[in-house]
Amino acid sequence: MSGNKISGRRTLQHAPKQFDRVLLIEDDKIDQMAFSRLVTIEGLKYDYKMVMSVTEAKQVLRVSRFDVIISDYMLGDGTALDIMDLTNGTPLIIITGMGNEEVAILAIRGGAYDYMVKDHERNYLKLLPVSIENAIEHYRAEKRLRLLEEAMMNANDAIIILEAEPTNLPGRRVLFVNEAFSQMTGYENDEIIGKTLNILQGPETNKVVLEKIRQGFDQRIPTRAEIINYKKDGSPFWVESNIVPFSNDKGWTVHWVSIQRDITERKLIEEAIQKAKDAAVEASQAKSEFLSTVSHELRTPLTSILGFVSVTKKKFEEIIIPDLKISSKKVEKTVNQVKGNLDIMYCESMRLTALINDVLDLAKIEAGSVEWKHETVELSEVFNTASEALSTLFDSKGIYLKSETGRKDFFLTGDRGALIQVATNLLSNALKFTDTGGVKYKITNVENFIECEVEDTGIGIPSDMLINIFEKFKQIGDTLTSKPKGTGLGLSISKEIIKHHNGSIWAESILGKGSKFIFRLPKNN
Structure with a gap:
């Protein structure tokens, strides 16, 4: 078999062996006893049932299923051929007497799995467990294969199986496609089997992606790619293709499987x-x-x-x-x-x-045209600078402005001028909407962040405005009879500056009692 060997092959982990269900049809009680003795002595994991006639066998097969059926060819009320229509695909091993080999061969041609010649010394029993195991494994393999083929044929994604070789031009030929492939491309089985997938390529097929796929083949590694293919009618469509190598139990690549999904709509x-x-x-x-x-x-x-x-x-x-x-x-x-x-x-x-x-x-x-500075900034100094610039305005209005920060230093890396602008915007905003009482600010450490809070005793903000308070040209004064004047951009600018510093800003307020504006900045910005 052609193909290259690859390392790292995965092996299946089998579950502990279960008891195999066996039906023995034998009208000779001595042969029945010999079979029972074989199971006991050899410790065979058989859950077996024994009947003596075709009639009994038919009754049992109508209500029970078995992994394998063993039947003497000549029975009292018929032959093993009489039960073949009730096996439902279960492998049948026929035991014949001397001189009945030709009949047994005919039975195999009719669907029986194997036959064995019954000798007088019953030496055939020594070979029977091997034949049973092979029959069951063959049956289960065929069943798995049928299930796999059915699943592949009914899958929504296109499935293509390619031969392992050749690696050179014109490429690997197609061995199998499912129904989804035909629906996706318009090509029927007889139009694609034996040909290469080059038939799907066209003027917009990306050559770089094709080279990536070719390298995946050469290196025997799975490849995922998105590429434009062409249908039989010439119309292009996008596919997401996953191509993987499949190897045998010796690690040799025996074929490739490509699973393709139409992603045209997504594209x-x-x-x-x-x-x-x-x-x-x-x-x-x-x-x-x-x-x-x-x-x-x-x-x-x-x-x-x-x-x-x-x-x-x-x-x-x-x-x-x-x-x-x-x-x-x-x-x-x-x-x-x-x-x-x-x-x-x-x-x-x-x-x-x-x-x-x-x-x-x-x-x-x-x-994105701001030239941001990256410098060491101390936030207490930032707020002190902003408060000093506004102190005259607070004095003229007759309200207080005080710090509750203390002497602790709060350092981070950022743009000092931009952060002073934020502090100035928040303090002047509080000044604008506070007629009695005053404004205070404090800075604290909160885990890996520095939190700055500006609190006033002003008019407060309606709850329905808090969500949009940082939008451009949004002014709290719009809802008031006496409208303090402003640009409506200060909070929007502040939000963008805090966002640039990987921080967050929000507002809390109770109408008629005042507001808090809070922002957090990471210490290691």
Whole structure:
């Protein structure tokens, strides 16, 4: 047999031998006793039943099943041939007397498994156990083969059996295909048996994948591949092919089995998903570029406006008003209106500048163009820096800002500037929605994380808004009568920064009692 030997062959672990069910049809009581004695002396694991006639045998075979049937050819009410239609595939061993060999051979041609010649010394009994074992093993092997063939023919996946050789062109010929293969490809058995699988290849069949399969054949190793095949009508389809070598008990490869599954629908879905992803990335990049361009175009004139307003406001307050002689209430009212308008222009310009900065920051983060720093950061210092920058605003509003962190140091690797931006966003957000009481923050160690918490005594957040609180342009003030002004981007930016640091951020709140914003960052980031 041709084929190459491979190492590492798996062997089946057999269960302990069970008793074989044996039916003996023998009308000679001495021969029955001889059989019983053989079973006892040799310790044979037979669960056997003995009958003396064709009639008894037929009655037993109608209600019972056996692994093997042993029958004397000549019986009192007939011959062994009379029970063959009731064996139901069970192997039949015929025992003949001297001179009946030709009849026994005819019986074998009719379906009997074996025959033995009964001698006067009953020496045939010494060979009978071997014949029984072979018959049972042959029967079980045939049964397993039928089950396997039935399973293969009815499998949903295409199954192809290839010869072991040759390894060179044109390749291994097909020995077997199941019904699923015919349904998948359109080729009937007689159109593919004896040919190679090259018949399935076409212009879009990937040559690199074919080379991978060829190397699997050469190295005698299982191979998995996804490749485009072609049906009989010329239409392409995707298959996932698993090819494995099968070896005999000596470890020699005797054939290959390929199991193929049609994955065309999956590939089409994957292609559609990839196109959608590409379109989304392209749209996101276009959006980011648009926002960046628009923001840049707005920033330049806005910077000029802010500068002019700032200078005008300063000169008006420091030069014009002190030297102005207010002659009437109308003039005084007008002066106050101009001053108020300048204040509004300055505040709105600052707010618009903050909005543009936030839009640019978010656009850069989403586009992946932020140049993140990787430096040692101490989170107590981060929050202290943010609180110092906001302390004047807290004082002017008459609410407290305090730390409950203590003196413990909390170090990690990250972008200090970005984390200060997060702390500033959370503290200023708390300031915005707190009119009485104040804001406190604390930093603690939680297992392998550092947890930062900002808690206020403000108005709180409605429960239905907590889920979407970190969405872009989502403002808590939208639900309130008195709406604090903001960009609606601070929390979105904070979430993206924390996400970049492999952390998590969330909010907790009770309406009317205050809110907590908490984020966790891994210590070994």
